[in-house]
Amino acid sequence: MSFKETNIREIKESAVKMISDDWALVTAGDNKKFNTMTVSWGGLGELWGRDVAFIFIRPQRYTLEFINREDFFTLSFFGGKYKKELAFCGSKSGRDVDKAAATGLTPASYGDAVFFDEAETVLVCKKIAVFDILPDGFLDRSIDDNYKNGDYHKVFVGEIVKTLQK
Numbered sequence: 001m002s003f004k005e006t007n008i009r010e011i012k013e014s015a016v017k018m019i020s021d022d023w024a025l026v027t028a029g030d031n032k033k034f035n036t037m038t039v040s041w042g043g044l045g046e047l048w049g050r051d052v053a054f055i056f057i058r059p060q061r062y063t064l065e066f067i068n069r070e071d072f073f074t075l076s077f078f079g080g081k082y083k084k085e086l087a088f089c090g091s092k093s094g095r096d097v098d099k100a101a102a103t104g105l106t107p108a109s110y111g112d113a114v115f116f117d118e119a120e121t122v123l124v125c126k127k128i129a130v131f132d133i134l135p136d137g138f139l140d141r142s143i144d145d146n147y148k149n150g151d152y153h154k155v156f157v158g159e160i161v162k163t164l165q166k
């Protein structure tokens, strides 16, 4: 593994491109048992005086069980590569398949936080807050079109405690 620890401010890539266009894997669990899924909604920024990542997880995701249970989650960014593997991790559930084995992506760990060796950038995030998306807050009512099944996301705020880059 050739990651070096850096500061989130040293990342030159647009956060919007990294998440929205290139996608990321959110992973939670430990070396023995973890799960991962693809996300393209989220953000990086500052909240409560801390550097944070925001992720939005629907209630039916298996990964949610892991994020709920664990103190940390990671975000692995692949710089636009491994799209086929990320599409797989974003369409199959860890309830049915071992995604690392099926894609060939290599799990690596930093303490108990699991991420993927093929990533270019990894954020290790300490869970500091969780909220339910409530439709009452939608000022633009058309946002509700994203929730035809009533499966409103949980929003997790993770304090970025480590930034690793290749």
Ligand SMILES: Cc1cc2nc3c(=O)[nH]c(=O)nc-3n(C[C@H](O)[C@H](O)[C@H](O)COP(=O)(O)O)c2cc1C
Pocket (backbone or CB within 6 Å): 023, 035, 036, 037, 038, 039, 040, 041, 042, 056, 057, 058, 060, 061, 062, 063, 064, 086, 087, 089, 090, 091, 092, 093, 094, 095
């Ligand atoms: C490009 C892409 C982006 C996605 N973004 C999100 C997201 O931000 N939040 C979410 O809950 N699901 C998102 N998904 C869907 C999950 O990744 C998908 O349902 C996954 O199979 C869940 O796996 P799990 O059941 O093992 O947790 C996305 C899928 C793709 C392909």
